[in-house]
Amino acid sequence: MSLNQIIVEFLMERGAIKVGFANKETLAGGPPSIDLDYRLEGAKSAISFALPMNRDHIRLFLSKKDRSPHENDNIETNLRCKDLSWELAAMLKEEGHLSKGCAANQKYRQDTEDWMLYLHPDLSHRYMAVRSGVGSFGWSGNVGIKDFGTAIMLGTAVTTAELEPTDPEPEEEQFCDQCKMCVSACATDMFDRNKEDSITLGGKEFKYSYRNEIMRCNLCCGGITGLSSSGKWSTWSPGRYDLPWEQEKLVEVAINASQAYAKRPTIPGGYINVVNNERTYMTCGNCQIVCWGNKKETAENVKILHSSGCVIQEPDGEIRVYPGEEAAEKFGRLPSEHQKLYC
Ligand code: SF4
Ligand code: SF4
Known part of the structure; x- marks a missing residue:
């Protein structure tokens, strides 16, 4: 052998x-x-x-x-x-x-x-x-x-x-x-x-x-943001940043958003992120996990994701999921100091 x-x-x-x-x-x-x-x-x-x-x-x-x-x-x-x-x-x-x-x-x-x-x-x-x-x-x-x-x-x-x-x-x-x-x-x-x-x-x-820009994934997969551009669905991240395409502006958003992210209430579970030594949790990886090598199953996965709603984090740290419009409405009613941690 x-x-x-x-x-x-x-x-x-x-x-x-x-x-x-x-x-x-x-x-x-x-x-x-x-x-x-x-x-x-x-x-x-x-x-x-x-x-x-x-x-x-x-x-x-x-x-x-x-x-x-x-x-x-x-x-x-x-x-x-x-x-x-x-x-x-x-x-x-x-x-x-x-x-x-x-x-x-x-x-x-x-x-x-x-x-x-x-x-x-x-x-x-x-x-x-x-x-x-x-x-x-x-x-x-x-x-x-x-x-x-x-x-x-x-x-x-x-x-x-x-x-x-x-x-x-x-x-x-x-x-x-x-x-x-x-x-x-x-x-x-x-x-x-x-x-x-x-x-x-x-x-x-x-x-x-x-x-297009790898930093967009680092911000999303890292849990800092997660709202899709349609506003109808999100990843498991409660972040709602509108990411700019210009690199300089994106870096600025990334720095500010990372600082705000560190002040968010803790979510149970997750793992320690070696980059900043903070506890983080899995919010995305969607491009990887939706594809099952079978058109029908992959289409079903994307359909499930697109109808899964949006995540909001309450001031007590609780994570809640609502349909897109309702999530936007609930988010708008949260205290403004709390909102600043997510957008
Ligand atoms: S879907 Fe893939 S590329 Fe897009 S943010 Fe998630 S992990 Fe990154
Ligand atoms: S089969 Fe479709 S979903 Fe899977 S990687 Fe190729 S293009 Fe993407």
Whole structure:
């Protein structure tokens, strides 16, 4: 049995749905986050794998019936990806190959002054996954797999072992049919409906949507804002900012909104955000979780999200959900000092 086969078996036995391999040649030409040495000096290969997320919990989250089951599943699956990558690294070390696991999320490069605005990862799980054929890019820029869509989590381990790289998914095996329903699931229009972007890794080009401004996602996914431009639905965030398109103005809003966010009442549950060390809670990820790799199910998910209403936070911290117009009305009746924390 080759080392590649041993690794595939090791990960599949522990719940992975797909496994792939990349090396410095197949990743060549990519951005800094493909640099295996940044994670482990002398690393020669990356092992990429995916775990599925719980769909019933996703539906509860999208409909705003219950946030916690998906939040817990998301955190647990992230932790499972991290743990599994370290379990694999330990197994490879026993085989005589220096290896390291990776955090599945919340691990960012801190070597530029504005790192908190852009949150570049130390290693990109997505690039490892698409180049090694674990999955392919969906229009949203999330990575997905046929029949699973993008409702998956990715994990990566790096090793000094020389593993045989695997090919990207052939077009006929890719899940994304360009339905663009993920675009309608983003409250802040972070990625474009028509404009395309691409990245080249090891001589192969990978395409996905143009990112209009990544900070729009950081503000929304970070829980600071969540009201959609239609005003009819929101994420789980009670924030109601109208985000400007001009970069300078957006940075100004981001700074003021972050300060106001820190003064909001605490919401139960959640996790510690490593960027500001504050307790935060899962409010979005919608572009990722709506796509199930099946047009009918994805359409149902977007329909559920768009009819899920808007979130308001009362001065006592209580989170309430109302239909869009009613939420605007209730929000308008809150004390003005409290309103200032959300818009
Ligand atoms: S919803 Fe899924 S299948 Fe449709 S465009 Fe987005 S990523 Fe592709
Ligand atoms: S995570 Fe939320 S805010 Fe970020 S791009 Fe996806 S849908 Fe938009």
